[in-house]
Amino acid sequence: MTSEQGLTNQRVCVGVAATLTTLSIIVVGLRTYTRAIIVRNFGLDDYAMLASLLFAIGYLIAIIVLRDNGLGFSGQVLSPEHMVNQVRTTLAIQVIYYILINTIKISILFFYLRIAAGKRLEILSKCTIGFLATLCTICVICSLAQCIPLHKMWDFTGEVDGRCINDTALFYTSSSINILVDIWILILPVATLLKVRRPRKEKVALVSIFSLGVFSTIASIVRLHAIRIYTESSDPFFDSVPINLWSQVEVNVGILCASIPSLKALFLPGQRQRTRTSAYQYHSRGKSGAQEVGGSGTALAETGGKSKTDSFALDNMEVSNEHDHGEVLPPAGLQSQD
Template sequence: MKAIHAAFIVRRDAIDDNVPNPLGTSLSQRSVVFVCISFFFVSLRLFTRYFYGKIIGADDAFIFLSLILAICLTVTYNEEALNGFGLHTDQVDSAHKVTAFKWFFAAQILYKAATCMTKLSICTLYLRIFPDRRFRKAVWVTIGIIVAYTIASIFVTIFSCNPVQKTWVKTMAGQCLDSRSIWYGTSVMVILTDLMIMVLPINEIRRLQLPLTKKLLLASLFSLGFFVVACTIVRMVSVSPQTTAADQIYYQAISNSWTFVETNIGIICACLPVVRIPITHQFRRFGQSTRKTALSSAPSQSGFDLKTIGHIPSRKQLSKNDEKNSSFEALIGGDGETRKIRMNMIITPSNSLTPSDNKVMAAHGNPTSKDGTSI
């Protein structure tokens, strides 16, 4: 650990403390703000899953890993700023430049790993709630593409220079690949995989027996990745031409400003499909509690009660509450067979359930998790 610490940390007194670094300061502060927002949404997601659904799935594990990587990424941004990122090259001595570019090197790897974890979280969420076999195959193919390009991009990042140390010691003799080509290639793959993830559930949503407005709402939740795509495009268009500029320590700080926005917006968007309904429900309950006769006149008007999560509704209840309970349970969790029946209840009218479906529903009238607790 001492060797790692010594490799990254150097004396900072060579940077004139009187030289303002507004870009570096902005990078540090905004990165902390964004990662705190991501932390809130991931915490809310895990709270929702555990306390309402009693199940933490692979999608939750992936988004948690993405958050950890985003926190590490924030640390690298702050270390970059402390070592001169955001200043111009003639304002920073060579020792601090080396340290700053070491942190930048680590940040590139963390960024690619974090975005990969976020995409895998969304894909495994699809596997969790959509039972169609062809759809699941398409999701697995998408997962394979994401993992393959992430491994390839990290490999290229690490070995883009020969020797590797030239990545952070710019004056060292050696050769490096064209950074602009790497930048464009990575950005294009990020955009393509984001679009693939957004397109995947469209047909499944179209098959749901829901009003058009609810279909559009559900589709919009799974299409929030457009915000991430927008960040990637802006970063690619505005910053990529500057990747070969001489004043790298200044321009790469601008690049990082878009990188942490893209990373954390991706995490937030991946959490929204899970946390939207509990948040909406709580707001509705709060609004009803302000009315004098709300609690005395009728039960909650929100359409479902969180205390009934995990309960298979009767046909009468399903028609009364629309499909809100079942779709919510599918997002929150449940065992595989029961969840499949729930999705069938959404996709097909209740009066068209098969006898085998009814048997499974009867057998799972009050499903429990593996530890015996009620789901």
């Protein structure tokens, strides 16, 4: 591979990573301002998204470290020191990625808990959060224990005794589960949408907003193809660019899709006066009742006089009460993943 090809690979990967991470910083910053200052309702979903942003910045830093150690160049032209540094940094990226992608999804599920006025969505969201936390822990442990001793992972001399797991199986398994969970999170609030008393045109608009997460899911699928390129490559140092490129697209698009809908109040000043309007009450006994919804609104559930959850709501939104446990529609849009 020529040095020009290596430099081109570097520029593309670092350029995309820096651009997308900068956009994520801006959007999450605006989200934080909107939720903490304008809406005055900063919740667990917002904290989780801030954590996601920190790991996204960490991922960008790791990409820069890879660049300084020959990212995109063939292993034939890299020094042993650069190859060792790349492998060590790749290990750090694996850990960062697993925490980052799952934190994005957990942020979305915490948002679902804000709008859950019935037990179904609440229980399913909590169970999914538990599953993701367990999955993340397993993936991180497997990454850190993929070679025993760990430094055998970057031993190119064959002098270190030990053994390594099949990391290809880990990559494919975790990525496949990741895609399935993406789809699950997308369909999870469908029952809520079906209960909304709005004109068909507005329902179509709501579905479109909820479907923003499809873009992140598509990136996850493309990343799966990049994993195949990487794991089957005869020169993984050169072919490490596609997997890092699409991982960056996946996580940052997830952050953007999950955060942009939260900015509604920022661009609708007339609604800021009504952001503390009580919309729905969800009592500890499981009975929910429809209350007033106004402006960008907030869905307020109280137990014993204290707020259980508080979220956005759509203008004049109404939810059908045909079932015993209704569910409240989210705000101006879905916070999508990852």
